[in-house]
Amino acid sequence: MHQPPTWAELIFAVAAVVVGVTAAVLIRVLVKRLNGRLPRSAWTRDDVFVNALRDLASSALVIGGAWFAATLLPLTGTVSKWTYRLLLSLLILLVALAVSRLVGSLVRTVLTKTGVASSASIFVNIARIAVLAVGMLILLQTMGVSITPLLTAMGVGGIAIALALQDTLANLFAGVHLLASRKLQPGNYIKLPDGHEGYVVDINWRNTTMRDLLDNMVIVPNAMISNSAVVNYDQPAKDLYMVVQARVTYDCDLATVERIIVAVGRDVLSSIDGGVADAEPVVRFHTFGDLGIEFSVIMQIEEYGDQFLIKHEFVKRLHERFRAEGIDIPHPMRGMDFLEREPLGTAAS
Incomplete structure (x- = not known):
């Protein structure tokens, strides 16, 4: 007892x-x-x-x-x-x-x-x-x-599970492939074919999480990224070039215009965070347009997200400098002619 x-x-x-x-x-x-x-x-x-x-x-x-x-x-x-x-x-x-x-x-x-x-x-x-x-x-x-029957059952059931979870397994192996290839990593700024773009936050077993410039989270399946043409703005190097399009009138001296643009570009790149200070802005005149001579300004920045503030400051300072130098920026103008018509009664008499 x-x-x-x-x-x-x-x-x-x-x-x-x-x-x-x-x-x-x-x-x-x-x-x-x-x-x-x-x-x-x-x-x-x-x-x-x-x-x-x-x-x-x-x-x-x-x-x-x-x-x-x-x-x-x-x-x-x-x-x-x-x-x-x-x-x-x-x-x-x-x-x-x-x-x-x-x-x-x-x-x-x-x-x-x-x-x-x-x-x-x-x-x-x-x-x-x-x-x-x-x-x-x-x-x-x-x-x-006893784990032996359990392992046997798992082996047989694994086939059925794999068939039922094809999409999940596809996303899993796609995520492993993306990281192992080192073509896409957290912190990179990417753009997808459907227009979504942002910084990669994390790549887990099912999806890739992105944060766009408005601080919204975008969740994309790994298989979709693996099977799409993705633009990675941080590969092979983080710094890149931004392009600003503009035009001047035909009566402007293009040599003076180029000198002013380069000077303004240097000042912006050296004074604004995100600009490559030792990079030389490049001006390329390329088109005789309907309103004037069109050109492109190419400037080097540290990463994709820096272009917005630099472009903002560049346009503002260039506009101010052009006004001070008397350089006109053509813009479309529309003229309207008003025709006087006789009253209907007068025409009948």
Whole structure:
């Protein structure tokens, strides 16, 4: 007959749990203080290792205290068996979570060193899911569940799942391809064939998130980007050229016009953020238009988003300089002639 625990056994069991919890709290406080006082190393991911070891140590102490408390109590064979399995499963789950965070951080570090986008979450999520999947298999094996039939069923069911999730898998592999090819990374400014454009924020397992210049989020499936002609304004280099179209009248001296435009362009590029200060503006006259001689002004900027402010300042300063120099900018004019008509009664008489 099963004997109930005595007061002494209960006291020792509770003390074991309290000691485990206290030791876990002390470990966390000690590691936090040491981490704040010790000098930083050159490797930026050492905090991840420290935090992972801290979490594992504190979790092991709490579960160890509960384990020792279970050994002190007069549990029946079945209760003791499932208690130990439950504590071991909890320990495996906590270890899997800590390792998944650690692996995700290491993958992000490797991506940063190899030049692949470190802020793209798709590779990090795949690594974490793989570690958690292995942890779940170990957990099931610990609980007494045979994983061999499960793996067989997953292999057979994987075919049906793949057929049902064709679009999802297409987006997944398209996202992996986009990042692995390094043709598209978070931070790049891109333009899609349908007119959407903006900065790439993230590439996950299903879609690519973009932020346009009005600070709106645009979400596009990865497969659509992979199968489209995408303009990447940050590849192969981040700096690019912007073009401003204008015209002057036929009676203007083109040499003087070119000299003024170059001077204004230099001033704008050197004084406005986003302009390449040492770049020389280029003027190209190209068309005898109906209203005047048309030309293009080409200026180099640091990135795509800088063109709007630079174009704004350039047009404003060039217009002011043209007015000061007496250079006319032709614009279309429409004349209207009003014909006087005789009253109907006068014409009849």
